[in-house]
Amino acid sequence: MKSMDRKLGMLSSLPMVIILFIAFLAPLVVVALFSIMPPKVFSLANIPDFSAYSVFFSQGYYKSLLWSLGMAFTSTVILIIVCWPLAYGMAKVFGRFTLILTIAIVMSLFVSENIRLFGWVLTLMKGGLIEGPLRAWTGVGFDSPLYGVPSIIFGLVYVYLPFMLFPLAQGIAMVSDDTRQAAADLGATRWQVFTQIDIPLAAPGIVVGSLLSFVLAAGAVAESKILGGQAVIAIADDVETAFTFGQNWPLGSALSMILILIIGGLALLGVNRIDLDAIMGRER
DSSP: OHHHHHHHHHHHHHHHHHHHIIIIIHHHHHHHHHTTSOTTOOOSOSOOOOHHHHHHHHTTHHHHHHHHHHHHHHHHHHHHHHHHHHHHIIIIIOTTHHHHHHHHHHHHTTSOHHHHHHHHHHHHSTTSTTHHHHHHHHSOOOOOOOSSHHHHHHHHHHHHHHHHHHHHHHHHHTSOHHHHHHHHHTTOOHHHHIIIIIHHHTHHHHHHHHHHHHHHHHTOOHHHHHTSTTSSOOHHHHHHHHHTTSOOHHHHHHHHHHHHHHHHHHHHHHHTTOOHHHHHTOOO
16 A cells, blocks of 8 residues: 555656756756856857866855855854744744744745845945934934945845744744653753753754755845945855856856855755654654
8 A cells, every 4th residue: 555655656746856857957957067168158069178167266266155155154053043032932932923923924025035135224324214313313323234244144144034933943843842841850950951852852943944044045145235235245146247247157157066066965964864754744
């Protein structure tokens, strides 16, 4: 019976597998092939020379990659710290208010990311919604916190908060209250319960949220352009420039492949640590 169900499942998923291959894998293969072409060609009918990859190091594109990965890592750590209390409340405390909070957070996703970021620009800029009235009423102003690395990281945390919050809440919901109470009855302190019960059992949600947040943040470009004023150049910005203004498809493809390989490798490491059966509620 299980064998028949498995065969039926494979057959029913075949159309989606074909669609994913056409929509995802085929373009990825084209990008990979373009990455080994000579500079500034627009056809695959050329002799491969891998020169685009050497440019990655010789012209300093690796710095953009390091900045992007560093800011993505920092924003992911901040998101875990910020979202844990809220996720715990949604999973264990808020009750019916959780639905209202969820709707409020999801509704923000219906507004364009750029519009939301420009809203923060108007709020935090010199003479903006905060500094302007404060200076008019008190005569005391302050410099804008925009156009720097901290503002970029703030933008990443703000934009990708839902992608950390909801998986984290799901992971915390998987932690049984009886298990926590049993540990407390055996003399465990709150810190021991948190470090030895909550975190290990909620690890699938932590890993999923971290992967989503990190991957999206590493490839983000709007935050560095709008809030950062390009104080640093993100790798995604270099990719966009190579494909558009630079008209250098091989370079853009090479930068894309390097980012894909690094992010893909980290994602695979994370996925291997996830208990998908537990998340989906399936029997082993």
